[in-house]
Amino acid sequence: MRETQRIADQLRRAFDGDAWSGPSLHTTLAGITAAQAAAHPLPGVHSIGELVRHLTTWAGTVAWRVEQRQSTPLTQEDWPAFAAAPDESAWQQARQELQSAHQRLVAAAEALPDDALEARVLQEDGAEVSLYVVLHGSAQHYLYHAGQIALLRKFL
Template sequence: MSTAQKLQQELENVLSGDAWYGSPVYNIIAQVSFEAAYERPPNHAHSIAEIVLHMLGWTEEVIRRMQGHTAAEPPGGDWPDAGTPDEHKWKTLVNDLKLMNVELIGVIENFPEEKWNTPINDTRNCELGTGVSYEALIRGLIQHHIYHSAQISLLNRIVG
């Protein structure tokens, strides 16, 4: 099995498959009502909608890095404001996250096998996740998705 196939399978399991740790990302998000998505939790924590926007932005940024762009924060910012509660907007946001991950899977499928272990075009910065190999970049995003899906699950229990 190629590196691309392994990473694609791992990402798909985390998003919608048989994740080892429990419910996959999309199942967790499907349990969130739009009202709960925009509810502001105690202590000024991010709302579920803001977390999904954050996940969407970083997925987009990883795609940009895979395409050779210099690492930066996501084009829309690290923690974009989710705005006012809106059911249509929430459904669109969830669909956008799914579409961005479909795009990422396409990038993974077409990435040259010989480049997976080469460093991305940047120096190491732990906060930005730069200076790692392309394979580590994808694995880091998978971990990022898992981390934030756990937050979403907990927040949904608190505000939902």
């Protein structure tokens, strides 16, 4: 098995598979309503909906960087707003956009030849990192925010 296939497997596990660390992002989001997604149970903390929109931005950005093997500035806002009073269809659309961005990221990872994993891209802070690090970081990013979502659920 190629290394990029192994990385794609880790992305899948973190997003909607059997993550070693605990529930996947998809599992953590299961059963959350639009009202819960928009709620701010803790002052100054992002809502679940905002976290989903943020994850969508980054899955899409990383997918583009992997596909092009180069840096690109964010094409969307880092923390897009989520409606204060969304209906269920808006919430489901946000979840579908995240699913689509994730699928694009996995496809980009699988299409990448192993020898391209050392290609460097520029981060927002000016540091250069390899695509290897960016792809693993994406799986870590999913699980980091899944943990935040799990905590927010407890406050709802």
